[in-house]
Every structure is written in C-alpha cells, then in structure tokens.
Amino acid sequence: MKSLRYREEAELAAPLLRYLQQRRRVTGSSLIAEQVSLHGKWIDLVTLTSTRILTAYELKLNHVSRVLEQAAANTFSVDRSYLVTASRPRENALEHAELLGVGILWVSDDKISELVRAPRHRPIPQVRARLVAEIRRVGVLVNDV
Amino acid sequence: MFEGHEHFLSFGSTDQETLRVLEGCYNGLLVPGTVAALQREGTGGFLLALSAAQARTAYVIDPRSPLFQQPLPAVKASFGVLASIFRYPEAATPGVIPSPSDFTDERVTAMAEGWLAFNEGYLSDSGSKFEKYAMRLNQNVRPDDARGPSAMLSPYMVAVSDDWWQVSLRLHEATLAAKPKLKAAPVVAVDDPAALATRASDLADRDIAVWVSGLDELDSTADSLLHYAQSLAAIATSGKRTFALYGGFVAVTLLGRGLDGFSHGIGYGDHRTWIELPSSGAPGPRYYIPEAHRYASREMAQRLFTIDPSLVVCGCAACGGRPPLTIEYHELMQHSVLCRAAEVAAMRTANLADVADDLDGYHERFADVIAGSPVNGTVVGKRLLELGEHLPIWSEVLRGI
Numbered sequence: 001m002k003s004l005r006y007r008e009e010a011e012l013a014a015p016l017l018r019y020l021q022q023r024r025r026v027t028g029s030s031l032i033a034e035q036v037s038l039h040g041k042w043i044d045l046v047t048l049t050s051t052r053i054l055t056a057y058e059l060k061l062n063h064v065s066r067v068l069e070q071a072a073a074n075t076f077s078v079d080r081s082y083l084v085t086a087s088r089p090r091e092n093a094l095e096h097a098e099l100l101g102v103g104i105l106w107v108s109d110d111k112i113s114e115l116v117r118a119p120r121h122r123p124i125p126q127v128r129a130r131l132v133a134e135i136r137r138v139g140v141l142v143n144d145v
Numbered sequence: 146m147f148e149g150h151e152h153f154l155s156f157g158s159t160d161q162e163t164l165r166v167l168e169g170c171y172n173g174l175l176v177p178g179t180v181a182a183l184q185r186e187g188t189g190g191f192l193l194a195l196s197a198a199q200a201r202t203a204y205v206i207d208p209r210s211p212l213f214q215q216p217l218p219a220v221k222a223s224f225g226v227l228a229s230i231f232r233y234p235e236a237a238t239p240g241v242i243p244s245p246s247d248f249t250d251e252r253v254t255a256m257a258e259g260w261l262a263f264n265e266g267y268l269s270d271s272g273s274k275f276e277k278y279a280m281r282l283n284q285n286v287r288p289d290d291a292r293g294p295s296a297m298l299s300p301y302m303v304a305v306s307d308d309w310w311q312v313s314l315r316l317h318e319a320t321l322a323a324k325p326k327l328k329a330a331p332v333v334a335v336d337d338p339a340a341l342a343t344r345a346s347d348l349a350d351r352d353i354a355v356w357v358s359g360l361d362e363l364d365s366t367a368d369s370l371l372h373y374a375q376s377l378a379a380i381a382t383s384g385k386r387t388f389a390l391y392g393g394f395v396a397v398t399l400l401g402r403g404l405d406g407f408s409h410g411i412g413y414g415d416h417r418t419w420i421e422l423p424s425s426g427a428p429g430p431r432y433y434i435p436e437a438h439r440y441a442s443r444e445m446a447q448r449l450f451t452i453d454p455s456l457v458v459c460g461c462a463a464c465g466g467r468p469p470l471t472i473e474y475h476e477l478m479q480h481s482v483l484c485r486a487a488e489v490a491a492m493r494t495a496n497l498a499d500v501a502d503d504l505d506g507y508h509e510r511f512a513d514v515i516a517g518s519p520v521n522g523t524v525v526g527k528r529l530l531e532l533g534e535h536l537p538i539w540s541e542v543l544r545g546i
Contacts, residue, residue, distance in 0.1 A: 039443055039470070040429025065524045072525050073444035076451075076470055096523040124447075126471050 006086045009059040012107050013045060016057060016084055017145065019105070019112040020047065025055070028143035033135045038077060041070070046078070048135050054128060055080040055118075062087040064104075065096075072100040077127045080118040089115065146296050146328040146352040147388045150203065151400060152489045153408035154482065158184060160411045161191055163478040165282060168195065170486045173203030173295060175390065175408040179223035181206045182230050182263070189271020194278035197290035206267070207390060208260055210300040210316070211334065214309065215420045216242045231300065232259035245308035248315070257319035260300050264327055268293035297325055298354055301332035303419045304344050314347060330354050332390070336419070338369055341376035345385065353380070356390040359418040363393070363439055363535045370395055370542040377403030378546075391416050394438035397488045398500060398543060409485065411478050413440065432469040433481040434532070435459045436507045438488065440481070441532050443469045448525060452518045456511060459484065501540035508536035
C-alpha cells in the first residue's frame, strides 16, 4: 500500500479523531475544539470527555522538537498533553517527551501508534478551568463532527 | 530639564489601567508621536487627567520623525496625521526613498514649527475627554491643574551618516530658532553605541535625549554595552545630562553613572530598532523574572516556578508571589513596572561590583537548578538555560564600567 503523505497539520486531525474514538479516549458526548486560544497561544486540538478528562494535542508533520516545547507547556493547563506527528520521532525525542510528560502519537498511513503514553498531570486549577470554559464555549460534540 | 525624569514609561493605549493604578511609581510617560497625533482626544484626555492628578505625572512626546527617513512599506493613518503635524504631508507616501537632500531649509523650518505648535497647543487642544479620564482616576482632579508636555524633543533623524546627522542638527536648530516656550532637547539617535559621544559633542545643549537603534541589552555583546556605557559617561563628563528613549536593566545600572533618566515599555519595549518594520502587534503578555531582570513567556516562567519557585518568585503587590500562569494580564504588566521601579530605587545606592556578583550568583544557581531538574537536556531545558545567557555578559559589563 502506498504511504499516505500529509501536506498540512490539519490533515492529521481526522485519523487522530478516529483513533481516539476506536480507543474510547473520546465518546460521542465528548467535546472537541480546534485552535483553542490560551495565554495568547493556540492549542491545535483539545478534547474534554464526559468524565472531565481534558487533553491537548499539538499537530506537527515533522520537526517534532519545535512543538515539543509547546506540548510541554500545555501540561500546566490540561490533564494529558500529546504531540501528534506524521514523521517518526528519533529515540532521543521520545526520551525527552517522557521527561517532559508529553505523549507522542505517530500517524502513518492513517494509522496511529502511541509511541509515548501521556501521563496524567495535575494542571493549575485556574488555568485548567479557563480552558474548560473555552472548550465549552467553542467546542462541538464528537457525535456532531 | 530632565530633572525628575529618571523613570519614564512608554505610553501605549492598552496600558492605561496599569498607568492609573501605579500612578506615582514612575515619573512620567514618553508618548509616541504617532499615538499622540492620531488619538489626540483619547490619549490627550488621559495624559492631561494624569498630569492634573496627585502624582502630577509628566509626559513628553517623542516626535518619531525617523519614520520619514525610511521608505514606508505601507502608510498607517497615524503616519499621515504625524506627517501633517510636521507640515510635510507628502512624507507619508509609501515606497519613496527619502534622502537628506529632501530636507531643505524651508522644509526643516516648517517641520520644526509644526512640531512646536503641536506641543505647545497640546494642553489646550487635547482636553475634550478630560472629564472621562479624570473620573476613572477616582480622585478630585481639576482641568485647571492639567499640564502640557514637561519638555519637548526636537524632531530628529537617526545619524546613520553624516548627512542625516546634519539634518538632525538643523531640525533642532530650527526648533530653537522658533523660540519655544517649552524647553527643547535634541535627540541623538545613532546605530552604533560608540558613535553616541562623538555626535553629542556637536551639541551645545545641556540636556540631550539618546537612542541607540537596535541596542537590545539581552542580545548585545559586552563590547557594545560597554561602548554605550562609556559614551554616556563621556557625555556626562562634558557636563551634559542624558535621557535614554529606551532601556532595560543595563540602563537602570547606568542611572547616575552617565545616564540621568530613561524610558521603557510596559511588558516589552526595552529597545527599538530603526528601520520601522510592519509589525504583527505586541508580543503576548510575559512575566518579568526579577532576578534575571528579563521577561520570559508565562509558560517558561511557570516551568521555572515548578522546578524551583525561588528562581522566579516575586513579592510585589501585583503578583503576590503567585505562579506566573495564574497572574492576569494587567497584574503582569503592573508586576513588570513595580519590578523595574524597585530596580531603579535599589540602584541609587548599589555598588556595581555587588550587582555583578548578584548576577553571577543567580546565574550559577539558575544553571545548577536546571541541570538537576527533569527537563535538563530536553528542548525545554535548553530554552530555560537561554533565559540566563545574558547574565555573565551583563556582569562583565558592570565590572568594566
């Protein structure tokens, strides 16, 4: 099978959502929002489950280290923080992600492998609450996507 | 003229709340000519109300005339209004490459007279919204107590060549020839700190404003900063007093050691670069790290706080020692001004060798803490270490002054 080439980050969102649904990381009643603003920066994708698990996903085709910093910053605001990439990161990037508490999902041929599982964080309550309010304002139900 | 002008803040309309709340924590405001020209009623009402309030806050308008020394990629409304004030409306034409020869004697005289009229008429022409801004001050403020600019800066150009420096000198001479009621100071704007003293020696004035284009204290070599300090010291030795249009912590350390006053932005803006480029707006709100004497993104400051709160914590009234990510925008801005005001106060009696020791001590602790943290070696660890890279350079400069 010919390998799928992704041209822009947004194309990673569809396989990501399928994966999250298959793995029951989100359900139809979860909220999802793209490009959520927080502290003057944008988080590519945020989900909030009915059990109140708030997860951030930063999407990046390649050059993982550049977005690892942002994904690490998200750990102050969400319960889990992931970096989703179309190019397999090097071993040291995986080690760094583990140290920074960031999970890594690798998208290849529309399939996703979880290379690093994101740990559950203890975000700053006020900051998390602000983000929850924002996703409730701009998010849509996964069922409606 | 620059007495009582030790600590100025660069005015921005989004900073009004900070400026009101912290009235008395700074001496005055440096208002960009573009802002003063375009938002005459709003900015004017605010400045006049503040000047009439308890702290009698001074203000000075920066002509920002080097705008008309460069080809303009696009013309904002404020450029057009400012050009009209200079009685040179065609200056606000995009794409034109200005030359010193464009500034004939007639044009220079018209610019100087136009600028003088704007400054001297500011009090009477800009007060229509005085009441609105006076009410927000929550004080008994009377229109009769409002004051005009505390001083006037003559129009100027950046002395990137002898010819442009001559234009600058002629603009100042024309301003003086127009017999201003306000005290007028020349601006020595250069792109090389070592050239500052040489240019200043052409002026007979006692008070001069200075600007070294692109002198980013965080990104400068020790040599550049030392040249800057030495130039200011040489100017002071010649009996002149200087006010820097932009400056950060290094400028603070030079107060009383060649520099008599300085201005800085709120939340950012410790330096400025000519040529004016199309900007995408101000950076997002950042946290001022008191002991590093610099801004960092809130996320980076939060990371430091998580690793070791003592690296970033501050006890000012605005932030109250809270984690950086939980501090709201206006509190962050107030925190930055209070930190800078504390630096200014501390530096009046500080010994520079002790300050250099403090910088080195903090840098050593900073590097050790990060080296022992879980993020060491990661991209985040590298970014954190970069936040301290200026410290050994600054300590070298302070020991060399």
